[in-house]
Amino acid sequence: MKISGAEILVECLKKEGVKHIFGYPGGVVLNIFDVLYDEKDLQLILTRHEQGAIHAADGYARASGKVGVAIVTSGPGATNTVTGIATASMDSIPLVVFSGQVPTLLIGNDAFQEADIVGITRPCTKHNYLVKDIKDLAQTVREAFYIASTGRPGPVLIDLPKDVTAGMSDFVWPQEVKIRSYNPTYHGNKYMINQAAQMIAHSKKPVIMAGGGVILSGASKELRELAEFAKIPVTMTLMGLGGFPGTHKLSMGMLGMHGTYYANTAVQNSDLLMGIGVRFDDRVTGKTEAFASHAKIMQIDIDPTSIKKNVRVDLPVVGDVKNVLRDLLKTLKEIKEQQWGAVRSAWLKQVERWKEERPLTYRFDKNIIKPEFVVEKIYEVTKGEAIICTEVGQNQMWSAQFFKYDHPRRFLSSGGLGTMGYGFPAAIGAQLACPDKIVIDIAGDGSIQMNIQELATAVINKLPVKVAILNNGYLGMVRQWQELFFKERYSHTHLESGNPDFVKVAEAYGAVGLRATKPEEVEPVLKEALKVKNRPVFMDFVVDWKEKVFPMVPAGAAIDQMIFDEEKEEKKLKAVK
Amino acid sequence: MRHTISVLVENKFGVLSRISGLFSGRGYNIESLSVGETIDPAVSIMTIVTTGEDLVIEQITKQLNKLIDVIKVVDFLEIDHVEREMILVKVAPRKEDKPEVLQLAEIFRGRIVDSGQTTYTIEITGEEKKISAFIDLIKPFGIKEFVRTGKVALAREGTRKGK
Numbered sequence: 001m002k003i004s005g006a007e008i009l010v011e012c013l014k015k016e017g018v019k020h021i022f023g024y025p026g027g028v029v030l031n032i033f034d035v036l037y038d039e040k041d042l043q044l045i046l047t048r049h050e051q052g053a054i055h056a057a058d059g060y061a062r063a064s065g066k067v068g069v070a071i072v073t074s075g076p077g078a079t080n081t082v083t084g085i086a087t088a089s090m091d092s093i094p095l096v097v098f099s100g101q102v103p104t105l106l107i108g109n110d111a112f113q114e115a116d117i118v119g120i121t122r123p124c125t126k127h128n129y130l131v132k133d134i135k136d137l138a139q140t141v142r143e144a145f146y147i148a149s150t151g152r153p154g155p156v157l158i159d160l161p162k163d164v165t166a167g168m169s170d171f172v173w174p175q176e177v178k179i180r181s182y183n184p185t186y187h188g189n190k191y192m193i194n195q196a197a198q199m200i201a202h203s204k205k206p207v208i209m210a211g212g213g214v215i216l217s218g219a220s221k222e223l224r225e226l227a228e229f230a231k232i233p234v235t236m237t238l239m240g241l242g243g244f245p246g247t248h249k250l251s252m253g254m255l256g257m258h259g260t261y262y263a264n265t266a267v268q269n270s271d272l273l274m275g276i277g278v279r280f281d282d283r284v285t286g287k288t289e290a291f292a293s294h295a296k297i298m299q300i301d302i303d304p305t306s307i308k309k310n311v312r313v314d315l316p317v318v319g320d321v322k323n324v325l326r327d328l329l330k331t332l333k334e335i336k337e338q339q340w341g342a343v344r345s346a347w348l349k350q351v352e353r354w355k356e357e358r359p360l361t362y363r364f365d366k367n368i369i370k371p372e373f374v375v376e377k378i379y380e381v382t383k384g385e386a387i388i389c390t391e392v393g394q395n396q397m398w399s400a401q402f403f404k405y406d407h408p409r410r411f412l413s414s415g416g417l418g419t420m421g422y423g424f425p426a427a428i429g430a431q432l433a434c435p436d437k438i439v440i441d442i443a444g445d446g447s448i449q450m451n452i453q454e455l456a457t458a459v460i461n462k463l464p465v466k467v468a469i470l471n472n473g474y475l476g477m478v479r480q481w482q483e484l485f486f487k488e489r490y491s492h493t494h495l496e497s498g499n500p501d502f503v504k505v506a507e508a509y510g511a512v513g514l515r516a517t518k519p520e521e522v523e524p525v526l527k528e529a530l531k532v533k534n535r536p537v538f539m540d541f542v543v544d545w546k547e548k549v550f551p552m553v554p555a556g557a558a559i560d561q562m563i564f565d566e567e568k569e570e571k572k573l574k575a576v577k
Numbered sequence: 578m579r580h581t582i583s584v585l586v587e588n589k590f591g592v593l594s595r596i597s598g599l600f601s602g603r604g605y606n607i608e609s610l611s612v613g614e615t616i617d618p619a620v621s622i623m624t625i626v627t628t629g630e631d632l633v634i635e636q637i638t639k640q641l642n643k644l645i646d647v648i649k650v651v652d653f654l655e656i657d658h659v660e661r662e663m664i665l666v667k668v669a670p671r672k673e674d675k676p677e678v679l680q681l682a683e684i685f686r687g688r689i690v691d692s693g694q695t696t697y698t699i700e701i702t703g704e705e706k707k708i709s710a711f712i713d714l715i716k717p718f719g720i721k722e723f724v725r726t727g728k729v730a731l732a733r734e735g736t737r738k739g740k
């Protein structure tokens with residue numbers, strides 16, 4: 001029996017186990033939307049912007065570990081997805097994005113609402129397709145899900161010309177996918193793993209640096225076992241937060257530009273740095289020549305292109321992090337003569353001293369709300385049991401510093417691309433994926449306005465997403481740089497006078513709006529928000545605009561050249577330059 | 578360093594732009610590129626000549642390998658190999674120079690593939706050195722048109738040298 005391309009597509013999605021799709025309609029995808037109209041097993045969530053749809057699919061994927069799916073129309077619908085796709089690509093998030101396209105015969109003719117989305121997204125997708133023949137449709141969808149979710153995950157786009165979804169054909173679901181030119185390496189080389197075990201056994205001052213790869217490969221348990229067995233302190237990149245329990249005594253929190261003093265200092269003093277599922281981003285390494293210069297660097301990653309890209313690597317192990325860590329632990333256990341406790345205790349004591357020397361702090365003020373205080377209170381009130389999404393800027397860094405993530409997939413943030421406007425739609429996706437969890441977007445007053453229209457999506461779908469706006473009236477992170485490096489010339493970073501009344505905005509959409517202007521109001525507002533179960537809540541926390549994120553490694557400095565709150569920053573900065 | 582890289586790819590539309598994008602995205606120029614089908618028409622082979630820092634080229638080769646449509650990548654830098662290129666040159670020598678041009682073509686084992694009232698079109702095949710030597714010698718006689726195929730390369734059997 002012949003069915004339409006649109007019906008074939010929907011059948012494919014069902015075969016892939018898809019339950020939620022985020023999308024926005026338009027001319028060339030009408031056939032698909034028409035089929036979805038009657039569909040009971042597949043729910044389409046209409047966002048209010050295509051960028052919102054992609055971030056929502058991304059948040060859905062990060063929170064659940066499944067592939068996020070979105071459908072948009074051609075031309076402007078498709079180009080609106082680019083930021084979202086690039087965001088997912090930088091953070092290796094599995095997405096399958098369907099874009100409508102003008103009929104095959106018109107492609108290349110500057111037809112109405114035509115955009116070469118395959119060309120545009122080529123550098124920011126893991127792979128993309130233009131389906132030119134309805135007979136290839138099912139196979140292509142199958143391949144796309146396979147490619148998106150295996151190896152190093154990433155977004156895949158499928159461009160669907162109108163005649164392909166409107167045409168008729170038989171539906172044949174391919175039993176298996178095999179792509180001869182795509183064979184990720186899942187198991188680490190035995191010799192390399194032996195070498196790695198020897199390196200660990202001979203190291204006196206090892207540090208584990210865990211990244212997003214740990215979360216993507218589901219290797220938290222293995223990582224914890226390894227760290228505990230070999231007594232290695234662990235620091236995490238922004239993307240790695242939650243990959244190792246933040247409250248664990250071996251945890252040193254985040255490293256890098258706004259990392260903890262003890263994590264950065266430990267890395268710089270280590271004799272072995274184990275990068276696990278990381279790509280050594282420049283926000284983490286600072287000046288690369290001065291990064292971990294006394295250490296041998298080991299790197300475990302499924303993607304060979306991540307290895308040796310940014311820093312020298314003494315021992316690469318290519319493979320899936322989970323498998324490699326499991327094999328590594330097994331090999332380590334066979335090295336009999338090692339006395340982990342004795343060898344490591346001096347090092348672990350040193351790390352403890354660094355922790356005591358300069359813990360993460362801020363100065364509480366009883367008259368004005370400090371943004372760090374809000375994040376701390378969120379942690380307290382939720383007892384750490386929440387999915388935290390962030391926007392980008394100071395709000396993101398404080399969320400990384402002052403909330404302790406004990407589980408993977410609980411901290412959703414645009415790490416690689418740093419996309420303002422990511423957090424709120426991502427929270428909507430996360431809430432759909434995890435209806436029973438508390439989902440909170442910790443936002444900035446600037447970022448929240450980049451996808452604020454998604455309030456409608458949350459309201460109409462009765463999603464109790466919480467948004468905690470750390471309202472400092474500025475593009476705070478940029479203002480911080482202007483204060484420190486541009487003589488307090490706040491060029492175009494002041495927002496306050498143009499900011500809307502966020503409480504009223506929320507109410508206008510049918511959401512709940514709350515506000516706190518004094519420290520003692522923070523907790524009641526949070527508790528009030530948590531009571532709301534059927535609508536989104538905006539919490540407007542009017543915070544101290546002067547607050548800066550510390551510690552801070554100035555751009556181009558080594559990561560142990562940190563500046564702190566209490567120091568005369570000016571002087572120290574000059575010394576760095 | 579100058580690298581000759583051969584890339585075995587699925588013979589699909591869009592593959593060439595995926596590959597060239599990896600070079601252009603880093604501001605690297607492709608000096609020559611030749612593409613053709615292999616014995617299996619579903620597979621094409623590309624030979625790419627490029628110049629750049631070894632570390633960057635290493636990263637590009639890894640990125641090439643990562644492309645879904647790429648089956649195999651070989652950088653010939655460390656590998657003993659044979660390489661050939663073909664050129665076609667149309668020369669318009671003065672009457673008295675004609676014998677010398679013909680002689681040159683013969684020395685370089687070239688062939689005259691076309692001749693007009695005032696021109697010869699010469700085909701030369703060889704490795705880079707031979708080709709450039711020929712070009713240097715023929716230039717003074719007046720090159721009217723010139724075209725080259727780009728390099729193709731294959732590893733020598735069983736004589737892997739280097740690391």
Ligand SMILES: Cc1ncc(C[n+]2csc(CCOP(=O)(O)OP(=O)(O)O)c2C)c(N)n1
Nearest residue numbers: 393394395420444445446447474475476477
């Ligand atoms: C889409 C986008 N545009 C610009 C930037 C550059 N940028 C980084 S942080 C920041 C300020 C964010 O302001 P806000 O959301 O109020 O957060 P705050 O730093 O004040 O907490 C800007 C403009 C960005 N990351 N993303």
Ligand SMILES: [Mg+2]
Nearest residue numbers: 444445474476
């Ligand atoms: Mg702000």
